[in-house]
Amino acid sequence: MLNKVQLIGFTGADSEIRTTPSGKKVAVVRVATSRYTKKGGERQDYTTWHQVEIWSPHTVKWLEGRPLAKGSKVYVEGEIRNERYTDKDGQDHYFTKVTVAGPGHELKSLDRPEANPEEPD
Template sequence: MLNKAQLIGFTGADSEIRTTHKGKKYAVLRVATSRYTKKEGERQDFTTWHQVEIWSPGTVKWLEGRVLAKGTKVYVEGEIRHEQYTDDKGQKHYFAKIVVAGPGHELKSLDRPETNPEPEPGEEG
């Protein structure tokens, strides 16, 4: 089975490090991708926003030492996960996110590739 997503886009906010209630660190990014069409000679742009969670320890550690600033061009490779939550009014909400957590998953800055993290042992990059 294959569950793989690849994105090239721009960060919509600075990267953020969070900690679970059990003390595990992970990073969160919002990434915008876009496509365009031409209709009657006019270009129409369409932007899609993606929530990205990074759980790979080496990449989280790399992000702790720097911030991927808003507007940074990035490459993301991970898997698609679908989640749901119930709000205060009892209404269910569904969303998808890209998760960078396993071998073959990665996050790279395309603006400054020389600063990208090295894969951890057991992670492919």
């Protein structure tokens, strides 16, 4: 089976690093992609927002030292995960995120490619 997504888009906020209760670090980046159509000669833009979680330790470490600023152009390769949580009122909520965690997954800056994280040994 294959679960793979590739995105090129712009960050919607500065990248952020969180620490899980078990002490593992995860980076979170919001990425906007867009498409457009022309109807009656007028351009209509459609933006889609993606929550990206980066679990790869070398990429998280890179982001700690060089955070991606809002508006950075990025390339993301990862997998799609569907999550669910129940709020305090008992309502179930569903959302989709892109996870960068396994072999072949990556996050790269397209604005400053010379500064991208190196592959781990």
